Every structure is written in C-alpha cells, then in structure tokens.
Amino acid sequence: MQDKTARTDHPIHPMLASRWSPRAFSARLLDTDTINSIFEAARWSPSANNLQPWAFVFAERGTSDFEVLCGCLKESNLLWARNAALLGLALERPAKPDGSPNPHARYDLGQAAAHMTFQACALGLHIHQMAGFDPAQASALLGIPPDLLPVTAFAIGYLGEASSLPASVQEKELAIRSRYPTSAFVQVGRWPKHVD
Numbered sequence: 001m002q003d004k005t006a007r008t009d010h011p012i013h014p015m016l017a018s019r020w021s022p023r024a025f026s027a028r029l030l031d032t033d034t035i036n037s038i039f040e041a042a043r044w045s046p047s048a049n050n051l052q053p054w055a056f057v058f059a060e061r062g063t064s065d066f067e068v069l070c071g072c073l074k075e076s077n078l079l080w081a082r083n084a085a086l087l088g089l090a091l092e093r094p095a096k097p098d099g100s101p102n103p104h105a106r107y108d109l110g111q112a113a114a115h116m117t118f119q120a121c122a123l124g125l126h127i128h129q130m131a132g133f134d135p136a137q138a139s140a141l142l143g144i145p146p147d148l149l150p151v152t153a154f155a156i157g158y159l160g161e162a163s164s165l166p167a168s169v170q171e172k173e174l175a176i177r178s179r180y181p182t183s184a185f186v187q188v189g190r191w192p193k194h195v196d
C-alpha cells in the first residue's frame, strides 16, 4: 500500500501528514456507523453565525444513485472514482435564511468538508475531492433543491493498491506530493515586511 505521508518542514499532527487523495480504493464498503461519524464531524464544523450553509448527498457503491453520481463525473475522475466505497457531493447554501447572500457560505462548506476528511482519516479511510463533475447534471438527476449548489464531488474508501489502476492513473497515484513552502503564503505583520 502506498504511503504518501507528507515530508513536512515542521512537525504536524501525524493524521494531517498522512492524509492524501488516493485514486486506488479497496473493494471494502463502509459500515453505517462509519458513514454517520463522517457526516457528524461535518455537523460540528464552525460556520459564520452558525448558519451551517452546507449539505451533502451521497450514495454507496452498488446502488443506482452511485451510478447516477458516476455519470456526473468527468471521464478522468470516473476512471478511478467508480471503485470508491461511496461517492458524494458537497453542496453550498449560498443564501441566508432571510434571502440575502451569505458571503461565507463556500468558506464554511470547505471547513465542513475538511472536518469530514479528517474524521475519515481518523477512521482509517481516505477522501478524494473532485471539481471535475457536472453540477447542473447532478442537480437535475439527483433532484437537488434549488437553494443548494453542488460545489465539489468526493470519493471515500479504504486505500487500495496502485497496481489496480490503469497505467495512466498509476503514474499520478505514485507521484511525489509537493507544496509551496510556508514562506510563500505566510506573512508576518504586513506587506512589505516591517522591522521594528
């Protein structure tokens, strides 16, 4: 099994370091308690004014709704995501209850997705999020209410073997993970740097 633990410049929690987005998933399905815990983690995510402007729709492999979700994915994602135990969509509620725009809705959805992701990691699972899907098609086929906007798709499952993937996908699966250094995105105090 591939270990793609981050080579960090500074120590971070081992669970954060070991999270990554695989394409190879094992055939093992998730039990109901596991699924419930993943969404419970999203439930307890913070949000502006506690508006909780998120929703999730999911289907397990082997169901007809899973096939519908597969049909909404871009071909490059479908190649591997159809082997996941569960496919889902993360949905944003862009309007506040009074109808005005909620400028923090997408930020809050992202945090809820992160909470889910780390709960899944804590349970020995991996999540692979995807922008490569058709939101309009998903809304139509899944009857998504008009106040909810599909933002990302996600695949959840236990890690599988890279050798199970088509050759083109294996290359990505085995590629080294990289990141900008923190100095590229963390600024102390102000721009330009100020020395007292």
Ligand SMILES: Cc1cc2nc3c(=O)[nH]c(=O)nc-3n(C[C@H](O)[C@H](O)[C@H](O)COP(=O)(O)O)c2cc1C
Residues within 6 Å of the ligand: 019, 020, 021, 022, 077, 128, 129, 130, 131, 132, 133, 152, 177
């Ligand atoms: C919002 C979002 C959209 C993404 N869309 C895709 C996608 O459509 N297909 C894909 O293979 N990976 C997708 N990814 C996964 C990223 O490519 C991946 O997180 C990134 O390369 C870093 O790799 P890591 O998660 O393994 O650290 C997406 C991730 C996020 C957060």
